[in-house]
Amino acid sequence: MKSYTKQQLALRNGNDREEIWCAFQGKIYDVSRSKLWRNGKHYEHWAGQDLTEELKDAPHNANVFDKFEVVGYLEG
Template identity: 70%
Template sequence: MEFTRHQLALRNGNEREEIWIAYKGVIYDVTNSKMWRNGKHYEHWAGQDLTDELQDAPHDTKVFEKLQVVGRLVH
């Protein structure tokens, strides 16, 4: 499925129950992740494309392999 930035933004942990993030055009469901409680992970907020922000993350992209893919982010 494809989702817009607006649809992604609604999945921020406040507007709806789902908590989603995007990375390199792929949207991931982090709703059940202990690291994303209340839609926040350290200084990062859910409902956003985190591609640029994760360049400085202390972990590599392997963390995404454990997450469920929801769809693709369209512009």
């Protein structure tokens, strides 16, 4: 599976490209099909970022990522 830099991930924000991706614990997930990520925004969170640190403040746990496809790994 392909690896992406933070800069490459940032382009998958729903604005610069059609893909809406987020990273969590080193994996990159495609959240494009989720209505909750429409336009690359989910409440106060933005796509194209590593959300590992932000999840601890979320009202859900890491299992929320289980329903999304892993499309790559985040470098470094």
